[in-house]
Amino acid sequence: MQRILVTGGAGYIGSHTCLRLLEEGYDVLVVDNFCNSKSESLERVKQITGRSLTFYEVNICDRNAMQKIFEAHDIDAVIHFAGLKAVGESVQKPMEYYYNNVYGTLVLCEEMAKAGVKNIVFSSSATVYGLSDDVPFAEDAPTSATNPYGRTKLFIENILSDLKIADKDWSITLLRYFNPVGAHKSGLIGEDPNGIPNNLMPYISQVAVGRLEKLQVLGDDYPTTDGTGVRDYIHVMDLAEGHVKALQGPKIENGPAIYNLGTGKGNSVLEVVKAFENENGIEIPYQIIARRAGDVASSYADPSKAEKHLKWKAKLNLQDMVRDAWNWQKKNPEGYA
Ligand code: NAD
Ligand code: UFG
Numbered sequence: 001m002q003r004i005l006v007t008g009g010a011g012y013i014g015s016h017t018c019l020r021l022l023e024e025g026y027d028v029l030v031v032d033n034f035c036n037s038k039s040e041s042l043e044r045v046k047q048i049t050g051r052s053l054t055f056y057e058v059n060i061c062d063r064n065a066m067q068k069i070f071e072a073h074d075i076d077a078v079i080h081f082a083g084l085k086a087v088g089e090s091v092q093k094p095m096e097y098y099y100n101n102v103y104g105t106l107v108l109c110e111e112m113a114k115a116g117v118k119n120i121v122f123s124s125s126a127t128v129y130g131l132s133d134d135v136p137f138a139e140d141a142p143t144s145a146t147n148p149y150g151r152t153k154l155f156i157e158n159i160l161s162d163l164k165i166a167d168k169d170w171s172i173t174l175l176r177y178f179n180p181v182g183a184h185k186s187g188l189i190g191e192d193p194n195g196i197p198n199n200l201m202p203y204i205s206q207v208a209v210g211r212l213e214k215l216q217v218l219g220d221d222y223p224t225t226d227g228t229g230v231r232d233y234i235h236v237m238d239l240a241e242g243h244v245k246a247l248q249g250p251k252i253e254n255g256p257a258i259y260n261l262g263t264g265k266g267n268s269v270l271e272v273v274k275a276f277e278n279e280n281g282i283e284i285p286y287q288i289i290a291r292r293a294g295d296v297a298s299s300y301a302d303p304s305k306a307e308k309h310l311k312w313k314a315k316l317n318l319q320d321m322v323r324d325a326w327n328w329q330k331k332n333p334e335g336y337a
Pocket of ligand 1: 035060
């Protein structure tokens, strides 16, 4: 069976993807420096699957350590999640974001090339569609960035595209995720953000569990059905499945393969709140406050390309997402701590 190196595999999306890879019979190696995760997530992945995986506590920027890993194992492909992802923090600490995300990717790809491993699946983001409101977004829509985090994604997309032009042996897949939420149905693994969550679903879950008092709805004057922001929420297990499909996807000759991973359906903040309340029988107190700088009114995917070429389609709906998010949070009120 193929051996996959997963960078950032202890994180939220990485841990769910490792689980699916192990279930599919892949051998899995994880490289993570645990700067935004805990090794407990990987222990639980082993517990759920009954399979083992190897992990290295290594920073992907550490060239020597990365070289040793590629020398020690016969690796077939890399799924590259490792990166910093907080938009606001990236504005405060741009150099940290460029170093970690962009330089880290350069080191990774150079060590891959030296070892003759030329197959990479990269975590990009719908953030590359910038401030456009021309929804749904197809993969050929114009791209731009509005903050350093988004720029790291765009730069890395461009770097990997250039790599493919220079050396056709590479297989490069750029997956643009929309809004990943939810958790594995066991409730053993899930999203465990540091500090106060930036994102909607973990915020709602922490209100539900009593860690936070009420949700702040960031603006109700957008040109959407109820005035609140609309996003394409996608269950993290559907996303994980998208990575398995991407590994098995068709090889493209001239350029990287780029796919949106979204459901194609947008939901407003208030629709998510209502779904959470109805599905879980818990009231979520909220207050409307001002818009957050840099937020767009609506963002959702045209996911038809992934369906056509990867035979992948999101199967889980908003009810599944809010149920599984709550199942994880109530079983782990303090996350992995
Ligand atoms: P996460 O923070 O939970 O996972 C990222 C993992 O990478 C963490 O375990 C962290 O410790 C590790 N890491 C970071 N820098 C590292 C380094 N230099 N060396 C080794 N390990 C390192 O985040 P996530 O939500 O699972 O996101 C995974 C990827 O998907 C990220 O690249 C993120 O930008 C991208 N993405 C996430 C979202 C989202 O909303 N969650 C949306 C679009 C794209
Ligand atoms: N929202 C609230 N209250 C909160 C948090 C969010 O009302 O406390 C609203 C936002 O205004 C937005 C929606 O909920 O309308 C979703 O917000 P998230 O922060 O969960 O997600 P975003 O779409 O803003 O951000 C996500 C990723 C970013 C990425 C961005 C653009 O988290 O990494 O998509 O693709 F940059």
